[in-house]
Amino acid sequence: MNTKKVRVRFAPSPTGPLHIGGVRTALFNYLFAKKNNGTFILRIEDTDQNRYVKGAEDYIINSLKWCNIEPEEGFGVGGEYGPYRQSERKNIYKKYAEQLITDGFAYYAFDTPEELNEMREKLKAEKSENQQYNFLSRTSMINSLTLSTKEVEKLIDSSTPYVIRLKVPENEDVKFMDIVLGQIIFKSSQLDDKILFKSDGMPTYHLANVVDDYLMKISHVIRGSEWVNSTPSHVLLYRYLGWENEMPEFAHMPLILKPNGKGKLSKRDGDALGFPVFPLQWTSPLTNEISSGYRESGYFPESFINNLALLGWNPGTEQEIFSISELTKLFSLDRIGKSGSRFDPEKAKWFNHQYLINKDIKELASLYKEILKEKEIKIPDESLIKIIELVKERATFVSDLWEQSYFFFNKPTEYDAKVVKKKWKEDTPEMMKKILSVIKNIENFKAEIIEETVKNYIVKNELSFGKILNPLRLCLVGSGKGPSLFHIAEILGKEEVIARILNGIEKIKN
Secondary structure, eight states: OOOOOEEEEEEOOSSOOOOHHHHHHHHHHHHHHTTTTTTEOBBBOOOOGGGGOOTHHHHHHHHHTTTTTOOSSTTTOOOOOOOOGGGGGGGHHHHHHHHHHHTEEEEOOOOHHHHHHHHHHHHHHOOOOOOOTTTHHHHSSSBBBTOOHHHHHHHHTTOOOOOEEEESSSOOOEEEEEETEEEEEGGGOOOOOOEOTTTSSSSOOHHHHHHHHTTTOOOOOEEOOOOOGGGHHHHHHHHHHOEEEEEEEEEEOEEEOOOTTSBBTTTHHHHHSSSSSSSSSSTTTOOOOOOOOOTTTOOHHHHHHHHHHHOOOOOOOOOOOOOOOOOOOOOOGBBBOOOOOEEOOHHHHHHHHHHHHSSSSHHHHEEEEEEEEHOOOOOOOHHHEEEEEEEGGOOOSSSSHHHHHHHHHHHOOOOOOOHHHOOOTTTHHHHHHHHHHHHHTOOOOOHHHHHHHHHHHHHHHOOOOOHHHHHHHHHHHHOOOOOHHHHHHHHHHHHHHHHHHHHHHHOOOO
16 A cells, blocks of 8 residues: 555536535545545546536535535645645646647647547548547647647647647556556557647646646545546556656546446436435526435435445445444445445435434434424423334434324324224224223323223223224324324323324214
């Protein structure tokens, strides 16, 4: 492993909302930095100004904040290697592009879009395996390799649009060691001469990210596997700029796959398949289209992060629930898998359920109170805590608590027709009147005592439990669902239980 100080960066492009794949990249960088007493840096890579989306930068910062994986250096934070937005660094990159030209590792290319298209069509017609701008095709194009120095100067002086391209060697093995994937070898003949500097005066990702990683002393580049094919060009740039000994180590993570395992999980999949793929809700400034977010869908940030951490990384144990501090202690790049990880929306819900049932009960009560407040319901904390303890095992999200406990706050006004038809018989009202007498005589109205008293009555009178308890639940809840009937009775209180039984006897008709 690299012995220099660990400095890693998360470098998203502000071209839209941050996908969960991007959040996972940020998380793995964050965990690696924390594990190794390093620095986690946020850099905004906005060299493609045509794809810039308003609001995307704020969205990135707010997402990382919600996930509790905030950078200690970088965009929005500051640091000695700034600025951390690439568009504010564009005066830095030109000199490196020109240095590459001077040293013979890059060249000016003046080809128009029409000429580039003509070149590709010609190669296509010739059934060429490689239809790129490369060591073969560049010899017949309009660039500083085929033009004289005077011709090049004349074109530049007349403000003819040009790009600067990397001059990839003709026949060479470009090798690099990847911490996750092992040694990777690319044939240079299969690589294109990537554009390093565009005609709009902005560098491309390839030049800017190499220059910035060098200047910001990045020790490890941890990113998605979609960047593997670009890495040989980056390796060449490090060599050509004289920074080969300072080149960071690479670790390329596997893709997050669709739930069916076929193909990369895309930004469109979430809403199409009914689950979020963004950490926060996103409203497109162009179309006003709203995409759901994990926060707004009721997920806890801790459960969201826990689930993401296990997509592509394996702790080596059967344990699944991890705090961020536990993840930090256990995390290592060599435990990242090589193959893609299928995203399971049901597993994401399972994680949230685990965090909900284990959350501090007072914190859970505080969150549920916000929902009750909207419904103008007030309840003492002690009673609310009892209710939550009773129903939380049935909930995945805080919002589910209402569905599981509304009957504590609202007496039934309607009764489930299916349950009435099945459980409410001709003699049921008379039986409920007798149970009512039994309940009225209970002095210590606690669940255990209510249960013992009612069950003793049923046994003594040789009745079936279902014939009494199902109609009793129907009176108290309005349906056949809910937690322990006797705990429901205790929380409702004796007077309310009596009132609901009387109401049931009067209103339930089969």
